[in-house]
Amino acid sequence: MTEAGGPAGWAARLSGGPPILVTGAAGFIGFHVATRLLDNGVPVVGLDDLNDYYDPALKRARLDRLDRHEAFRFVEAGLEDERTVRRLFAETRPETVCHLAAQAGVRHSIENPGAYARSNLTGFLNVLEGCRAVGAKHLAFASSSSVYGGNTRLPFSVANGADHPVSLYAATKKANEAMAHSYAHLYGLPTTGLRFFTVYGPWGRPDMAYFIFADAIRAGRPIRLFNNGEMERDFTYIDDIVEGVVRILARPARPDPGFDSASPDPARSWAPWRLYNIGNRRSERLTDFVDILEREIGRKAIREFAPMQPGDVAATCADIRELEAEVGFRPDTRLEDGLARFVRWHRDWTANRANLGAP
Template sequence: MILITGTAGFIGFHLSQRLLRDGEEVVGLDVINDYYDINVKYSRLAEAGIDKNEIEYGKLVQSTTQPGYRFIKLDLTDRESLNQLFEAEKFATVVNLAAQAGVRYSLINPQAYIDSNIIGFTNILEACRHHVVKHLAYASSSSVYGLNEKMPLSTGDNVDHPISLYAASKKSNELMAHTYSHLFGLATTGLRFFTVYGPWGRPDMALFLFTEAILKGEPIKVFNHGNMVRDFTYVDDIVEGIKRVIENPPKGNPEWTGESPDPSTSKAPYKVYNIGNNDPVTLMDFILAIEEELGQKAEKNMMDLQPGDVPATYADVQDLMDDLGYKPETHIRHGIRNFLDWYREYYGYVTDQGADAGAITDQKKQ
């Protein structure tokens, strides 16, 4: 039995569907907060066979379409209910994708990151420890690299200079996980995701925001005057990486030494991986690809770099290739096309954005 937290979220939704197709039994957990449009979250759950009207806090809901899938609305800060769930279900594997996301939002509401990403993660660690979970995989982020400038970004690099509370919370998760691996033998794997995109993506992310604005004929915000580079990684590639990771819990590195410590591994059963496309794309090329796929030009408002943002990300995924024989490889054009196909279908978009489109949109989102 696998617990996936954050299954009303973007990556969690895709991961749960992949594992169910592979014959796994999955319990999905999410608090369904309103950081972005909850209708998108409820639509993901509906796609997985979870009836919105059946959802109650603390109640396991059976999928109407997938016998191996159940969902529970639960807050990770609710330690008592979380422990009751672990006691009842006897999870062998936990994938913790639930977190307060977003770099810029951490400047506005820092407490949300402490509650979800620190207190919530502590409760997950404690539940795994006391209920003999075999492997905990958890979402970290490329944001942990902070002020690092040497490219590509490697898990062997020091990551002591985060520039957002979000990044600091993710670095904290890695440190906390190592402590539990060392003290209690809990196998933990951290996954540093690099700019994930694709169908059912988050409405606060660049691809979603750009697409929405271009189709409405509104200007897009181009930060750092377009001088940004991102290692955009398609969600199916992320999911394949997670699947391989959870099937291969770390056993500890006997060659690790404190004299020249590798921060990505340990003598304890602990490991951190980058999951990125290893093929960085400039922001302007990314926008151009969206324009060409849509057949519409974007009106661009050039803006300064936002506090907490970094100008470039580029993942070194050599250890992922060496250990698991895997490297993400979906081309950005293919991924953008798949997202746009989903977006048009989900929002019932028509060229003139007339009344019929609005009616379809309302129906889709409810």
Template structure:
């Protein structure tokens, strides 16, 4: 059985997805560059969990390295590719745009070319709710235009979707993009709000609350993300028989290409998210209210009807439950 290539395997979503594939008895080749955008020790701890399981192999490669990626595809000939490697973070994209150009654009181009040369059965890649940018109509639907990104990170994710469609159209590669909505949970990213808030509150420090706590996010628990990703991976994209070139649907195509939202469909006020964390920690946060940051969206909410119709699943883990699980993991991992 050919391996599934999982890029970004030492990342938050990548580790969980690779772990779930291994639990099903599949072979996984994980790729990651273990960069220092956030704590490398956490990435290595995630990687160790994967390396302890049979069927897993790892190669430290930067997806932006075209020579290394070409050699990898030729040697491994993966049956499927789950591309999760990317330079993450909206705010960091303001300070270090070159990192996003390299990883998210050049790196994704290398993935597409590898999938083309090996004619993989299915490419699933991570997009982001950030592509909705300046859209104000909620919930966000795949039918909405996404032509107004408000961060460079979002622009690179929009570019990924367009690049992927071109390859699906030209070379017939079944390709599916998933727009993730604010993923959280155990083994999460230290640059995300839940991680920062938990660390500060346990240290007795004030937390920075942007947008005066009035921002709204469709917080989506990691286990729901994994379930959705695997179901999509198992069902390769197909051409939309009802595609109308005079009124095209942005989420489908005459090519084997699909785009899906994957979010909890329960938009939550940031202050309510903090309340759930306060409950899980048994303490009240000292809050430092700050204005919204450049590049941040005010509100997100996912319409997941298309995902449900395609694979029969929509995320639904309540925020209070998910936050409590994260706190349990955090206390066990860091032993504060």
């Protein structure tokens, strides 16, 4: 669906001011968002700590592509480094901040909870403080479909409750939404939370199931399907995610004049604060997902079935009517098409890594 005023009307609204600060710029979504901004003439300052949660060579390869743009500047630092984050905000004085950095991974949060407190809580507080200090006009930040946790009412709607997270990762994302609201209320900082649903595509994260499956299928190793394969996900192609993000960046959150504090809408506020889902609007069976991967790779998977993992949920599906009403966003990438593009990229990336002698 095309935005009123042209497909890149958002770029005109984001141009002409200071560079946009994109945290997590060497990460999967951050890299694609920064690329889209730069390709449309919007300068970007990128922040990332290039940690080794997954292969840093992939992060550096993404960064190499961003460095080809003259309007891109990179700062290597962790969000928990308060002094560096404060100095970066003071030097660049961004009016728009796209906060996509975080310690990711549901299962990893069970094994290493401290990393999530440092990056997702302390780090997010440092971003909020930076925005407050420079009077930023909009902070858009990554939340997650994981916040819905024990809520099994599909499709997930931002108007419904999300108060029962089942992993620490989800809890930190829910906390981010609450922290952002407090800054919107106290300081008038426009903040928008974006609940992403299972993002996939080229340059993706090696810790995600689709990447793990592709690696294993190519190598003839077994893949594990949890909950005995009875899993459904709202798989959302990266280009659709990026389209939603850049349009939201150009639409700072506004107070809802009709907000009813006696019957509050969980996604709106009297303060300039909003929440949106970004998803593909449909659940896909994990076994069907694997079928497509097999066809694209040209090799059958060795399937092993396992019980549900702690912190996981059986199904997700996004209700995106709020987002569509706000910015005219509707995903249009079929799973078959998106996975075909990912598999082509994965083949090339695997070959390049092998040529470099990487494991």
